[in-house]
Amino acid sequence: MSLGLLVSEVVASFGAQRVLHDVALELPAGDIGAVLGPSGSGKTTLLRVVAGLHRPDAGRVEVGGRAVNDGGLLVAPERRQVGLVPQAGALFPHLDVRQNIAFGLRRSSLGRAAPGARQRNARVQELLDLTDLGELAHRMPHQLSGGQQQRVALARALAPRPGLVLLDEPFASLDAALRSELREDVRLVLRGAGATALLVTHDQGEALSFADRLYVMRGGLVLQSGTPHGLYDAPVDTWVGRFLGDAVVVDGTSDGRQATCVLGQVSHTPAPAGAVQLLLRPEQLALSADPGHGLRGRVLGVRYFGHDALVDVEVAGRNGTAPFVVCSRVLSRDVAQVGAEVHVGVQGSVRAYPLG
Amino acid sequence: MGTRPPKVLLAGSLVTGVLVAIPLVYLVVRTSEAGWADVEPLLLRGRTLELAVNSLALAASVAAGCLLIGVPTAWLITRADLPWAPVWRVLAALPLAVPSYVAAYAWVATWPGLHGFVGSVLVLTLVSSPYVTIPVAAALRRADRDVEDVARTLGRSPWGAARSTVWPQIAPAAGAGALLAALYALSDFGAVAVMRFEAFTYGIQLAYRVGFDRTLAAVMALVLTVLALLVVLAERWFRGNAERRQPPAGTGAPASTRPLGRGTVPALTGLAAVAVLALGVPIVSLFVRLAEGTARGLEWGELYAAAVATLTVSSIGAVIAIMMALPVGLLAARYRGRGVAALESASYLGNALPGIVVGLSLVFFTVNVVPGLYQTSLALAFAYAVMFLPKAVGSVRASMAQVPPGLEDAARTLGRSPAQVWGAVTARIALPGVTAGALLVALTAMKELPATLLLRPTGMDTLATEMWSRTTVNAYGSAAPYAVTLMLVASVPAYLLSRPERRA
Structure with missing residues (x-):
């Protein structure tokens, strides 16, 4: 070359x-x-x-x-x-x-x-x-x-x-x-x-x-x-992840392949066990009306782009932690109404970055 | 907001147009009254031709001299890594603060042998070089630096890139500046009179004062006006080119300065030499004379009386000029169209009218048409207003342009009536600029000489005429206090002009 x-x-x-x-x-x-x-x-x-x-x-x-x-x-x-x-x-x-x-x-x-x-x-x-x-x-x-x-x-x-x-x-x-x-x-x-x-x-x-x-x-x-x-x-x-596109970053505790975080158990790219930060792209967060699908949340707002849309969902924290907002990218035909109850699931493997 | 200009503004502008036209129109009337049979021999005689050749040679030499001084100076103060750059920037503009007759007086008082063509060219070049330096420096600051970088990447050496990209961007500004200097030289009365050089202006004064030949004076004034108008038209053409060649959007890094290296010493020597000739000589000479003069006792009473008279009549002139400028400036800032453009152009007529022409024509006009105004302060103030109206219109227009129509629309939607918007927003924002314009007119009028000599009321003396009458009898010492006062007055607008304009 x-x-x-x-x-x-x-x-x-x-x-x-x-x-x-x-x-x-x-x-x-x-x-x-x-x-x-x-x-x-x-x-x-x-x-x-x-x-x-x-x-x-x-x-x-x-x-x-x-x-x-x-x-x-x-x-x-x-x-x-x-x-x-x-x-x-x-x-x-x-x-x-x-x-x-x-x-x-x-x-x-x-x-x-x-x-x-x-x-x-x-x-x-x-x-x-x-x-x-x-x-x-x-x-x-x-x-x-x-x-x-x-x-x-x-x-x-x-x-x-x-x-x-x-x-x-x-x-x-x-x-x-x-x-x-x-x-x-x-x-x-x-x-x-x-x-x-x-x-x-x-x-x-x-x-x-x-x-x-x-x-x-x-x-x-x-x-x-x-x-x-x-x-x-x-x-x-x-930083690079957020600079290149929309991202949700959450703290978690990892065993090396799986991490526990506010979104539940998510699998991630290999990282040393311990405290980690997890980077999720909005397209890795799927919304569903099905209660078995993931964490329950309520739609706060929708940014509509025509071909697709970004949906902000407020998710109740697990074990009494404060509620927080995640963002999901959905095809425009799947857009939910503001105020609707939805369930948020994580698809595929996310990136993990060791803390400290 | 409609696109048709309000009738009040149109009517006001028409009044201004009529007033501005009085000196030129009356000069034509006065000449035609004499009849072609009388005028033709005056127009075609050898003496008129000789004066015209003298004046044109003077104007061309001064323009060339100003280019030689102004272009390198502008480059040095904007693009070179020059020690004490801010000082040089102010020094390059300050020669404007030296009225031509003050400079001529200073040189002649020091070197009595200096006179005629050489002396006139020297003095007028030195005082008018900022007419080239300032616009060329502004063009260099505006010039798109990226263009020079692109030329480098396309295979040009540093000098080659400057020649092929920078020069075309500043050439129209340099051309327009040189023509302004030529116009200044063509219209100048004081310096050529002190130097006893028979230029047109001096010839007109001689015909009127010494020969008492009013028709001859009128014919010559008309010829001079035609020459000046040609120069003004050429200048406008150049300036139009300069504006078209401005980069579409000001972007790119601010110009980094070029190290001069071994060129530093010659550059500083050149700048210092010009500063010494244009400012050092007049100032030192003035203070030497001042010391001589005050040793013999200074007549404070006369100086005070002249200062008060100068201030009064130039302030009245400034107020009239602003009143005439307001409708035209408002129209020009807000409405486009052929009629508006014509009215605005007419208001710039003053630029083409040498002081001696305005003075002479208004003498004829007051004597024959409104004898009540003959030799009154009002007639003199009106002459100032006509001559310096362009400055007033320019500042009214610029201050109005600072009020974007969107701002007025916003104020309307916030519940204000048009009149309230005018008072609370438009006038409030435009006022400082308009005031500065009035100040500029007053300061320029204070040092005006030829029209003042012709029009001042009997017994009234201004700083300029006092200085003048003392110089003509070689009382250099007693003229000095007036000359110093005039230079201080004139340095205010010169300093304002030297400040680099803010980028939009």
């Missing part, structure tokens, strides 16, 4: 404040990666380090197998063959769409000769077709909608065939409907171009649906990396 991007032991600061502590990640060539973290986690700084726009204090960065940061080595951004799609597109306001896309095609770099005018035009046309911008080729940036601007920014970044494309929250400034549509378009364009890409975002839904590999960052560290499915299923701790 050849690597599109390797980051290891990268440390970076703003003035006296350290924002990246020993960050490491590996992204296979041709894959789409997503760095997911709350604001202030250092994800944008990581992206700027990779682009060569921020000088790290230490660490190694390789793009397409070539070292661009290593000890004293610092390759300038213009020599990295890295494409950048910033948040609001940042199109050159004085150039039209075609000229924006052609901007990076003028210089020879790394042994490649500067393309001639014909090759340049052909490449621009290729990208106009790929991003479906043909009709807008002669528009100026201020005549484009937000989504169109982002597509131009992507085409511009892809034009010189960079080894890596960096996308800095490129969908954040768009409205919700447009966002998911454009996200899918961008994914197809990146796949079509065979590009290695790294997306930075704070939106977990976006990261899960966009990326082949996910890197969860917090406080200047990569907490966990892997496939979206793997991370959602087996988060390294309860």
Whole structure:
């Protein structure tokens, strides 16, 4: 497996404040990666380090197998063959769409000769077709909608065939409907171009649906990396679990495979015996009218999404403990009425994290 | 809330439009009364051409000089890692606080040999370079930094990226600023008169005062106005481009500054040299003269009388200007449309009217049409109002824009009538901005010279005219206290302009 991007032991600061502590990640060539973290986690700084726009204090960065940061080595951004799609597109306001896309095609770099005018035009046309911008080729940036601007920014970044494309929250400034549509378009364009890409975002839904590999960052560290499915299923701790999606976390006492908690006896992934925290996804909690099914509770509220719904259920505590609220995901045809009596059962095996 | 502007506002704006048009229209009337047969030889004679060439050469040289000083200065104070950056930022704007005739006086008092074209270009460039520095610095602060980063990743060196992305973003601002400086040079009377350089303004004054040829003065004033109008139109075109080129949404990290390294010493030397020439020379010269003058005894009574007169007449001017500006500013802030745009443009006519033109035309107008107002404080205050109306309209409009219509809608739904909303919300929020606008007009009017010289009531002297009459008889020492007072007054708006604007 050849690597599109390797980051290891990268440390970076703003003035006296350290924002990246020993960050490491590996992204296979041709894959789409997503760095997911709350604001202030250092994800944008990581992206700027990779682009060569921020000088790290230490660490190694390789793009397409070539070292661009290593000890004293610092390759300038213009020599990295890295494409950048910033948040609001940042199109050159004085150039039209075609000229924006052609901007990076003028210089020879790394042994490649500067393309001639014909090759340049052909490449621009290729990208106009790929991003479906043909009709807008002669528009100026201020005549484009937000989504169109982002597509131009992507085409511009892809034009010189960079080894890596960096996308800095490129969908954040768009409205919700447009966002998911454009996200899918961008994914197809990146796949079509065979590009290695790294997306930075704070939106977990976006990261899960966009990326082949996910890197969860917090406080200047990569907490966990892997496939979206793997991370959602087996988060390294309860913070990551909650950050990646809705979750119910309860305390329990485990014998190693089974734990006793407010929801009764639940089986869990192997963990040392003793006090544990259990992480349950709403889809692991099933609601039923059948009293034999599980713990009795009362529906407090329903968040309806059309295809499915989240149901908040207040469950009476066992052995006189205080009542508590759990959340269950049900198909929309199974939605219960607010105030209805339901029974909550746990399906499958849940994640357990030793306490202390 | 309807989209049709209320009739009261429209009527008020029309009154303002008519009032603003008086000086220009009457100048045309006065000239046409003379008849083409009389006007043609005046217009086409060699002397008019000579004055026009002088004025245009002056304006072009000043504009070029301001670009040479202003663009590098703006870059240094916004993008470079400069020691004592806040100090340089204020110093770069402060030359605006030196009225041109005060600067000219300071230079001539120190180097009596300095005069003519060279002296005029030197002085006018130094005092008007902030017209380029301030808008270019603002454009640099607004310029999308991400664009520069993208250019780097697409293969441009740091300088290459700046040239291909930053320069296009600031070029319209630089062009508009240079044209403002050219307009300032074209309209300036004080500096060229002190330097005895025969520019248009000085020529008009000579024709009127020395030659007593009113028709000649009127014809020349009209030609000057046409030149100024052309510059104003060009400036508007550039500024329109500058606004279109603004990034769609201000995002991205705030500009990180670039280390200057070995360039630090030359950069600081350059900035210091400009500051010394534009501010150091006038200030030192003024204080040397002040010491000489006060040694001979300062006439406090006259200074006090001039200060009171200045304050009074400029305050009246500010009040008239705000009253004229209110309907136009309200319309412009809330309603769009061709009629509204035309009214707003008309209110900016004052920018194209040099002081000497307004003064001259209002002299003719009061003498012939309303003799009761001839040589009264009211006529002078009205001249100030016409000339500085653009500042008043701008501040009324900006303060109204701070009151989003949604806020008024919210107040309506909370049970207030339109009038109550106006009093409790709109006026309350807009008032500080409008007051600041009035202050700006008053402060600018205090240092006005050519119109004041022509229109002031007999026996009344303002700070500017007192200083002027003392300078013209080479009484540099006794002029100094007036010059110092004027500079203090003028430094307030200059300081306000130097503060970086807040990002929206």
